[in-house]
Amino acid sequence: MPKVGMQPIRRQQLIEATLLAVDQVGLGDASIALIARLAGVSNGIISHYFRDKNGLIAATMGYIMSMLNEGVAARRQALTDDSPRAHLKVIIEGNFDASQVNGPAMKTWLAFWASSMHQPDLHRLQRINDHRLYSNLCCQFRRVLPLYHARKAARGLAALIDGLWLRGALSGDAFDTDQAIRIAYEYMDLQLAKQQTLGTIDQASEQPRTAIAKQAGA
Amino acid sequence: MPKVGMQPIRRQQLIEATLLAVDQVGLGDASIALIARLAGVSNGIISHYFRDKNGLIAATMGYIMSMLNEGVAARRQALTDDSPRAHLKVIIEGNFDASQVNGPAMKTWLAFWASSMHQPDLHRLQRINDHRLYSNLCCQFRRVLPLYHARKAARGLAALIDGLWLRGALSGDAFDTDQAIRIAYEYMDLQLAKQQTLGTIDQASEQPRTAIAKQAGA
Amino acid sequence: MPKVGMQPIRRQQLIEATLLAVDQVGLGDASIALIARLAGVSNGIISHYFRDKNGLIAATMGYIMSMLNEGVAARRQALTDDSPRAHLKVIIEGNFDASQVNGPAMKTWLAFWASSMHQPDLHRLQRINDHRLYSNLCCQFRRVLPLYHARKAARGLAALIDGLWLRGALSGDAFDTDQAIRIAYEYMDLQLAKQQTLGTIDQASEQPRTAIAKQAGA
Amino acid sequence: MPKVGMQPIRRQQLIEATLLAVDQVGLGDASIALIARLAGVSNGIISHYFRDKNGLIAATMGYIMSMLNEGVAARRQALTDDSPRAHLKVIIEGNFDASQVNGPAMKTWLAFWASSMHQPDLHRLQRINDHRLYSNLCCQFRRVLPLYHARKAARGLAALIDGLWLRGALSGDAFDTDQAIRIAYEYMDLQLAKQQTLGTIDQASEQPRTAIAKQAGA
DNA sequence: GATGAATGAGTGTTCATTCAT
DNA sequence: CATGAATGAACACTCATTCAT
Numbered sequence: 001m002p003k004v005g006m007q008p009i010r011r012q013q014l015i016e017a018t019l020l021a022v023d024q025v026g027l028g029d030a031s032i033a034l035i036a037r038l039a040g041v042s043n044g045i046i047s048h049y050f051r052d053k054n055g056l057i058a059a060t061m062g063y064i065m066s067m068l069n070e071g072v073a074a075r076r077q078a079l080t081d082d083s084p085r086a087h088l089k090v091i092i093e094g095n096f097d098a099s100q101v102n103g104p105a106m107k108t109w110l111a112f113w114a115s116s117m118h119q120p121d122l123h124r125l126q127r128i129n130d131h132r133l134y135s136n137l138c139c140q141f142r143r144v145l146p147l148y149h150a151r152k153a154a155r156g157l158a159a160l161i162d163g164l165w166l167r168g169a170l171s172g173d174a175f176d177t178d179q180a181i182r183i184a185y186e187y188m189d190l191q192l193a194k195q196q197t198l199g200t201i202d203q204a205s206e207q208p209r210t211a212i213a214k215q216a217g218a
Numbered sequence: 219m220p221k222v223g224m225q226p227i228r229r230q231q232l233i234e235a236t237l238l239a240v241d242q243v244g245l246g247d248a249s250i251a252l253i254a255r256l257a258g259v260s261n262g263i264i265s266h267y268f269r270d271k272n273g274l275i276a277a278t279m280g281y282i283m284s285m286l287n288e289g290v291a292a293r294r295q296a297l298t299d300d301s302p303r304a305h306l307k308v309i310i311e312g313n314f315d316a317s318q319v320n321g322p323a324m325k326t327w328l329a330f331w332a333s334s335m336h337q338p339d340l341h342r343l344q345r346i347n348d349h350r351l352y353s354n355l356c357c358q359f360r361r362v363l364p365l366y367h368a369r370k371a372a373r374g375l376a377a378l379i380d381g382l383w384l385r386g387a388l389s390g391d392a393f394d395t396d397q398a399i400r401i402a403y404e405y406m407d408l409q410l411a412k413q414q415t416l417g418t419i420d421q422a423s424e425q426p427r428t429a430i431a432k433q434a435g436a
Numbered sequence: 437m438p439k440v441g442m443q444p445i446r447r448q449q450l451i452e453a454t455l456l457a458v459d460q461v462g463l464g465d466a467s468i469a470l471i472a473r474l475a476g477v478s479n480g481i482i483s484h485y486f487r488d489k490n491g492l493i494a495a496t497m498g499y500i501m502s503m504l505n506e507g508v509a510a511r512r513q514a515l516t517d518d519s520p521r522a523h524l525k526v527i528i529e530g531n532f533d534a535s536q537v538n539g540p541a542m543k544t545w546l547a548f549w550a551s552s553m554h555q556p557d558l559h560r561l562q563r564i565n566d567h568r569l570y571s572n573l574c575c576q577f578r579r580v581l582p583l584y585h586a587r588k589a590a591r592g593l594a595a596l597i598d599g600l601w602l603r604g605a606l607s608g609d610a611f612d613t614d615q616a617i618r619i620a621y622e623y624m625d626l627q628l629a630k631q632q633t634l635g636t637i638d639q640a641s642e643q644p645r646t647a648i649a650k651q652a653g654a
Numbered sequence: 655m656p657k658v659g660m661q662p663i664r665r666q667q668l669i670e671a672t673l674l675a676v677d678q679v680g681l682g683d684a685s686i687a688l689i690a691r692l693a694g695v696s697n698g699i700i701s702h703y704f705r706d707k708n709g710l711i712a713a714t715m716g717y718i719m720s721m722l723n724e725g726v727a728a729r730r731q732a733l734t735d736d737s738p739r740a741h742l743k744v745i746i747e748g749n750f751d752a753s754q755v756n757g758p759a760m761k762t763w764l765a766f767w768a769s770s771m772h773q774p775d776l777h778r779l780q781r782i783n784d785h786r787l788y789s790n791l792c793c794q795f796r797r798v799l800p801l802y803h804a805r806k807a808a809r810g811l812a813a814l815i816d817g818l819w820l821r822g823a824l825s826g827d828a829f830d831t832d833q834a835i836r837i838a839y840e841y842m843d844l845q846l847a848k849q850q851t852l853g854t855i856d857q858a859s860e861q862p863r864t865a866i867a868k869q870a871g872a
Numbered sequence: 873g874a875t876g877a878a879t880g881a882g883t884g885t886t887c888a889t890t891c892a893t
Numbered sequence: 894c895a896t897g898a899a900t901g902a903a904c905a906c907t908c909a910t911t912c913a914t
Contacts, residue, residue, distance in 0.1 A: 006894075026336040028246055032888060042896045044890080053888065107335045113388060114332040117325045118244040126388055155385075156378065156401045163381025167373075170331060170344055183374045190408050224877065250905060260879045265906065267877095442898065462772040464682050468884060478900045480886080485898095489884060543771045549824060550768040553761045554680040562824055591821075592837045596810065599817025603809075606767060606780055619810045626844050660873070686909060696875045698911080707909065 011049050011059065013039050018060045023104035027057070027111035058121060061112050064105055065129050071097035072136075084140040085192060088157070091136050092184045095161050101168065101175040110169060134158045144195045153191035160187050228267050229277065231257050236278045241322035245275070245329035276339060279330050282323055283347050289315035290354075302358040303410060306375070309354050310402045313379050314395045324387035352376045362413045371409035378405050446485050447495065449475050454496045459540035463493070463547035494557060497548050500541055501565050507533035508572075520576040521628060524593070527572050528620045531597050532613045542605040570594045580631045589627035596623050665703050665713065667693050672714045677758035681711070681765035712775060715766050718759055719783050725751035726790075738794040739846060742811070745790050746838045749815050750831045760823040788812045798849045807845035814841050 017039035021030035032053055036043045050056040072094030079086055099105060116126040138154035145153060164180040235257035239248035250271055254261045268274040290312030297304055317323060334344040356372035363371060382398040453475035457466035468489055472479045486492040508530030515522055535541060552558040574590035581589060600616040671693035675684035686707055690697045704710040726748030733740055753759060770780040792808035799807060818834040 010894095027332065029336075031886080033886090043888090044896060044898095045894085047889065048895075107332075110328075110332040110335060113384075114245065114325075114328040116388065117328060118247070123390060127390065130385060130388060152401060152404075155397070156405065159381030159385050159398075159401065160374065160378045160405075161381065162384050163377030163379065166331075166380050166384055167348060167377050170334065170348060172341060172345065179373070180377075183370060183377065186370075187374065187378075187405070228877090249903080251903090261905090262879060262881095262907080263877080271905065446898085463768065465772075467882080469882090479884090480900060480902095481898080483885065543768075546764075546768040546771060549820075550681065550761075550764040552824065553764060554683075559826060563826065566821060566824060588837065588840075591833070592814065592841065595817030595821050595834075595837065596814045596841075597817065598820050599813030599815065602767075602816050602820055603784060603813050606770065606784060608777060608781065615809070616813075619806060619813065622806075623810065623814075623841070664873095685907075687907090697909090698875060698877095699873085701910065702874075 007049065010041070010045070013041070014046060014049060014056060015060045015063050018056055019064075019104040019108055022060075022108045022111060026107065027115070054119070054121070057112075057115070058125065060108065061122065061125055064099075064108060064112075065125070067099040067105075068094065068097070068129075069132075071095075071099055084143045085188070087140045088137065088188050088192075089185065091133070091140070092157075092161060092181060092188065095133070095165065096175075096177045096180055100165070101177060106169040106175075130158075133161070141191065144192060146198060149191075149194055149198060153194075157184065157187055157191065160184055225267065228259070228263065231259070232264060232267060232274060233278045233281050236274055237282075237322040237326055240278075240326045240329060244325065245333070272337070272339075275330075275333070276343065278326065279340065279343055282317075282326060282330075283343070285317040285323075286312065286315070286347075287350075289313075289317055302361045303406070305358045306355065306406050306410075307403065309351070309358070310375075310379060310399060310406065313351070313383065314393075314398055318383070319386065319393040319395060324383075324393075328387060348376075351379070359409065362410060364416060367409075367412055367416060371412075375402065375405055375409065378402055443485065446477070446481065449477070450482060450485060450492060451496045451499050454492055455500075455540040455544055458496075458544045458547060462543065463551070490555070490557070493548075493551070494561065496544065497558065497561055500535075500544060500548075501561070503535040503541075504530065504533065504565075505568075507531075507535055520579045521624070523576045524573065524624050524628075525621065527569070527576070528593075528597060528617060528624065531569070531601065532611075532616055536601070537604065537611040537613060542601075542611075546605060566594075569597070577627065580628060582634060585627075585630055585634060589630075593620065593623055593627065596620055661703065664695070664699070667695070668700060668703060668710060669714045669717050672710055673718075673758040673762055676714075676762045676765060680761065681769070708773070708775070711766075711769070712779065714762065715776065715779055718753075718762060718766075719779070721753040721759075722748065722751065722783075723786075725749075725753055738797045739842070741794045742791065742842050742846075743839065745787070745794070746811075746815060746835060746842065749787070749819065750829075750834055754819070755822065755829040755831060760829075764823060784812075787815070795845065798846060800852060803845075803848055803852060807848075811838065811841055811845065814838055 014035065017035045018030065020038050021035045024030075025034065032046055033043055035056070036046060046053070046056055050059055072091055075090040075094055076087070079090060100109075112122060113126065116122040134154050137157050138150055141150035141153045141157075144150075161184055164183060168175040168180060232253065235253045236248065238256050239253045242248075243252065250261055250264055253274070254264060264271070264274055268277055290309055293308040293312055294305070297308060318327075330340060331344065334340040352372050355375050356368055359368035359371045359375075379402055382401060386393040386398060450471065453471045454466065456474050457471045460466075461470065468479055468482055471492070472482060482489070482492055486495055508527055511526040511530050512523070515526060536545075548558060549562065552562040570590050573593050574586055577586035577589045577593075597620055600619060604611040604616060668689065671689045672684065674692050675689045678684075679688065686700055687697055689710070690700060700707070700710055704713055726745055729744040729748050730741070733744060754763075766776060767780065770776040788808050791811050792804055795804035795807045795811075815838055818837060822829040822834060
């Protein structure tokens with residue numbers, strides 16, 4: 001008995017089964033058969049909703065990324081304070097949202113990164129996501145810091161967030177969200193504090209000529 | 219043309235072929251056949267020198283890690299200045315050594331991390347390596363900072379180093395070593411600067427009671 | 437050309453191909469590829485219907501054993517005479533049924549015995565089958581002989597049947613069913629003849645004390 | 655340092671390692687590497703002393719068979735009574751000699767039988783051995799029975815001996831030598847007892863014509 | 873005589889994919 | 894829509910054999 005409107009339900013069902021499978025055995029051993037079994041459907045249906053296994057993987061990653069973005073967006077909407085510091089806190093917290101620091105998500109992210117080095121479509125997804133974090137951070141730092149310093153601060157904070165996440169994921173223990181957020185906040189504040197020292201310097205002289213050349217190439 | 223004493227030569231040969239294969243197609247698609255072809259030997263020889271494919275992978279990771287440690291050790295030996303700052307710089311630079319930021323090494327690290335989530339033996343390797351970076355950093359920070367702050371600084375710098383490395387690896391572009399080192403140096407100096415503010419505080423009061431409790435459980 | 441309800445058909449098809457393969461090259465050289473080719477199907481299908489090669493082997497042995505049991509059962513049903521002698525004849529004849537003395541079956545039995553020495557699951561199958569022959573014989577002998585003699589007669593006749601089968605199988609020539617059956621009949625009759633001599637002996641004294649002790653441990 | 659006269663020592667060493675290997679993992683999994691390891695020698699040496707693996711297997715079977723023959727021969731030499739019955743007892747006992755009912759020997763015999771169905775050279779060995787038992791028995795029965803009955807008795811006793819051995823080997827329990835010998839003795843005596851009944855029948859009429867034709871073809 | 877490095881064909885098994893039902 | 898039968902290539906791994914030392 002054919003049903004209508006099954007598509008979004010089935011897709012979500014299969015994506016969640018994929019996360020479960022990756023959590024249990026890793027992406028390399030997450031076969032179509034296993035995913036289908038976990039989802040309680042037949043093997044063949046996967047190619048019906050997603051072109052092939054790669055399509056399912058890409059959709060699964062897209063789902064995790066959308067969770068991340070929604071986590072940030074939700075916090076931003078709840079914001080009453082429009083200060084850069086408040087916005088930066090939102091970004092930091094969003095990146096350590098529960099949707100990002102659970103077993104399935106962490107294992108999937110790691111597997112995704114490894115795969116993205118050899119699959120152009122996944123690499124594209126990856127670059128977009130990486131750039132979003134950087135540009136969100138940069139945008140806020142820019143409100144109080146000269147461009148050169150804002151960029152450097154954004155690069156540093158983005159790396160720190162990813163590094164804290166990475167080391168937490170690899171530790172094997174439960175993720176210590178509070179500690180990670182505390183360390184990231186501190187870095188944020190140290191960068192924002194430059195505002196005082198750099199305040200009087202005009203934009204034209206904000207960075208050495210060599211650095212300008214370098215940035216241009218970025 | 220069988221010869222005696224081939225073991226170390228063949229092992230190195232096969233490890234390098236593995237790195238090459240991972241660089242070309244990723245760990246998932248780095249088949250025994252491909253690795254053997256790249257090494258210019260027969261398939262069967264891999265089980266002769268390494269028990270199986272996992273043995274080869276583990277040996278390859280061990281090789282990359284030993285390169286990392288050698289990179290740090292060599293810089294440390296060349297050191298004339300025994301200050302904590304000099305030692306921290308050595309650790310930072312060692313982690314962005316050429317042996318760690320080339321294509322094969324970066325791809326292998328990423329694949330290794332993903333695998334370590336599901337293979338206990340690789341996870342052990344991984345934890346040892348993670349802990350070494352942290353404890354090396356902590357050890358140096360401890361020389362000028364109270365324990366609580368030294369630990370936090372070490373955790374932060376370790377995460378920043380890994381995060382810079384990660385984002386550099388995932389970018390797809392050539393690794394910008396100078397920029398990464400510059401950002402890490404800055405973090406190091408910001409942490410070392412706490413020495414001034416915290417100098418007069420005696421150890422007993424260096425952290426709130428709650429924080430003490432937390433640390434004790436770590 | 438996928439169809440539903442193929443399972444029993446394919447399973448039988450593959451079991452028969454296995455018997456054919458064992459007949460042609462022996463169990464050791466009966467590769468999945470050969471069996472699949474003989475069955476006219478692809479390699480992969482074997483793991484679809486049987487878990488793995490062992491599953492196929494076990495199923496094949498189960499099939500031969502069921503043929504054996506059916507051979508006996510069919511003869512028993514056709515029986516008009518309910519005497520022990522008639523029943524014993526049925527068992528003897530069933531064990532030399534055409535389904536058991538053809539090339540494929542004989543070679544498979546021999547290979548199965550060899551394998552059963554090292555594969556616990558096959559050994560279980562083997563013991564069950566061995567015991568069935570013994571207990572069927574014993575049950576009939578018991579109707580006319582005291583327990584001790586019935587057991588001994590059953591053990592002897594079971595061994596004689598298996599031995600006749602074995603020597604026939606190993607001879608390389610066509611199996612001389614008539615001769616085997618004649619020899620087994622004679623043994624049966626010699627044992628049944630004890631009924632006359634032992635008839636008046638009451639059960640308590642039916643065996644020497646030392647023998648009693650021995651039997652108790654069996 | 656090359657040694658002279660190593661050949662018989664090495665050959666025996668390797669044959670015993672083969673028996674050990676077959677006992678441990680079965681003939682199918684008894685690889686050259688395992689056998690060499692058990693013997694404490696290198697892989698390559700096997701092709702030096704035996705042409706190839708088949709050569710080693712054949713030599714191992716030859717060894718077991720020679721043990722069997724020696725067991726019978728030794729008992730025969732110790733014989734003071736030259737009666738057919740005494741000789742038959744010797745043959746029976748020899749076939750259940752300790753050299754034939756231990757784990758390695760039993761497993762090797764079973765594997766050998768299975769292999770003999772597909773390897774002509776092993777089949778030749780097998781037929782010679784089978785025939786030796788039959789002809790030894792027949793020879794003794796012939797001294798007291800007419801040809802037809804001697805042949806039948808020999809065939810029956812040979813089968814009974816092999817069957818008792820087979821069922822004992824397959825049982826998985828320790829071999830009950832006494833029980834086997836007792837059952838075989840009984841059969842022997844039942845056959846020898848025909849001497850009384852058949853004594854007066856002259857040779858010409860000892861079997862029906864049809865049976866003669868059959869025997870001629872054997 | 874003895875070693876063990878090296879080969880490469882062959883094994884059982886897994887798996888994404890296709891497609892008739 | 895959904896199934897699961899069927900494929901066949903790819904995989905890691907084993908192994909008897911060869912041969913330079």
